Amino acid sequence: MASSDDVTESGVVQVQEDPYRSFIYGEGEKDTVWRTGAPPNYEVVNRLFEEGRTNVWAPGSVEEKVQRLLKTWEMEIVHKVRPQDFKLIDAEAFEHSVNGTPGKRIEEVLLIGSYNQFLQTSLPEELRAYDPSKYTMQEAQTTFLNAFPRGFAVEILEVYSGPPKVAYKFRHFSTFDGPFQGHAPTGELVQLIGISIFTVDETTNKVGKIEFFYDPGELIGDLLKGPLLDGSAEASTTTRSVSGCPVLSKLQI
Numbered sequence: 001m002a003s004s005d006d007v008t009e010s011g012v013v014q015v016q017e018d019p020y021r022s023f024i025y026g027e028g029e030k031d032t033v034w035r036t037g038a039p040p041n042y043e044v045v046n047r048l049f050e051e052g053r054t055n056v057w058a059p060g061s062v063e064e065k066v067q068r069l070l071k072t073w074e075m076e077i078v079h080k081v082r083p084q085d086f087k088l089i090d091a092e093a094f095e096h097s098v099n100g101t102p103g104k105r106i107e108e109v110l111l112i113g114s115y116n117q118f119l120q121t122s123l124p125e126e127l128r129a130y131d132p133s134k135y136t137m138q139e140a141q142t143t144f145l146n147a148f149p150r151g152f153a154v155e156i157l158e159v160y161s162g163p164p165k166v167a168y169k170f171r172h173f174s175t176f177d178g179p180f181q182g183h184a185p186t187g188e189l190v191q192l193i194g195i196s197i198f199t200v201d202e203t204t205n206k207v208g209k210i211e212f213f214y215d216p217g218e219l220i221g222d223l224l225k226g227p228l229l230d231g232s233a234e235a236s237t238t239t240r241s242v243s244g245c246p247v248l249s250k251l252q253i
Contacts, residue, residue, distance in 0.1 A: 018042055020049070021072045023087040032085040040079045045151030052173055052189075053155045066168050067156040069198065073207055074154065078114050083107075090201060093208030103209070113137030115144050119216050129220045130181070147180040147223060148190075157193070163200040170196055176223060184226040192218040 016025045016039075023029065024039050034040070057064035072088050083091035083106050095103035098120045109117050116132035125131060135143065144152065152174045160167040173191035194214025198207050 018046070020046065020068060021075050022068065023072060024075065028087065029085075033081045035079050035081050040075065042075075042151075045153050048150045048174065049153035049155065052153060054157065054171070055155065057156070062159050062162065063156050066159050066166060069166070069200075069207070070154060070156065070168075070170065070196075073198070073210070074114070077109065081110070083110075086206075088205075088207055090204065090206035090208040093199075093201070093206075095209045096212075097210070098212050099214070111137065113140050115140040118212065119220075121216065129224060130216070143180065146178040147176060147185070148174040149177050150174060163202050166198040166200055168196060168198075170194055172219075176226070179229060180223040180226070182228055182230065183224055184229050186222075186226045188222070188225075190219060190222040192216070 018024050021042065029039065032039075055063070057067060069088070076086050076089050080086060083089075089106070091106050094106040094109075096106075096109050096117060097103040098118060099122075101120050101122065104117060112132070113136075116135055116137065119130055119132045121128060121132070125133075132140065152172055154170055154172045156168055157171050158169040160169070171191060171193045173189060176185045176188055176190045178185050192214055194212060196213070197209075197211045199209040200207055
C-alpha cells in the first residue's frame with residue numbers, strides 16, 4: 001500500500017490529512033485495505049466543495065461535526081474494502097435504507113456499491129430512468145465518475161438533532177461535465193437535497209443505522225437534459241418517471 005506520509009527534504013515526516021474527513025491517514029490506517037490500493041485523494045472534490053458550498057461552518061460547531069461525520073462515513077463505505085477496517089461505521093449494527101426501502105446490511109452495500117444503493121427504487125423496471133439492478137458496482141461508479149469528473153461534493157445545510165439520532169439536511173452537488181447514458185453534458189450545476197438520520201452509539205461514537213430520504217429524480221432528471229450524443233431523436237422512454245420517493249415528490253425540502 002502506498003505510504004500515507006510525505007518526507008520533506010530535511011527528513012521530517014509529515015502526516016497527510018484531509019481537512020474534512022477522518023480515518024484516511026495515520027498509524028491507525030497502516031493495514032487498511034483500500035479499494036484502489038491506496039488512500040483516496042479528495043483534493044479535486046474538496047475544491048469543488050469549497051467553491052460551491054452555501055455555508056462555511058465554524059470549526060467545532062455542531063454543523064461542522066456532522067458534516068465531517070457524513071463525509072467520513074461516505075469515504076469508508078466507498079473506499080474501504082473490509083468491514084474490519086471501518087473506524088466510524090459499526091459493521092455489526094449497520095443497516096442502510098433509502099426512502100423507506102428495506103435496510104441493507106454492510107455486505108450487501110459493499111457488493112452493489114454506494115451509487116446503486118443510493119438510487120434504489122420501488123418503481124417498475126419500465127419506469128426507471130436509471131435502473132441500479134442493471135449495473136455492477138464498478139459500472140455504476142464509472143458511469144457517475146464520467147458524468148462528474150470533479151466528484152460529487154456534499155455539504156450539511158441544517159442539523160435538527162444530536163446523538164444518538166443525528167438528523168440533518170444535506171446537499172449533494174457537482175457540475176455535469178461528462179456524458180451520462182448517451183446524453184451529452186450540459187456543464188450546469190446538478191444537485192439533490194435530502195434529509196438523513198444517523199443512529200450513533202454514544203459509547204463507541206460509531207454509526208449503525210442510516211436512513212436517507214430524497215428524490216433521486218432531482219439528480220437523474222438533470223443528467224438526462226443533454227442531447228443524445230448519437231444525434232437521434234429523444235426516445236419516448238426518457239419521459240419515464242425518475243422519482244423514487246412519493247413523499248419527497250410532494251415535500252419541499
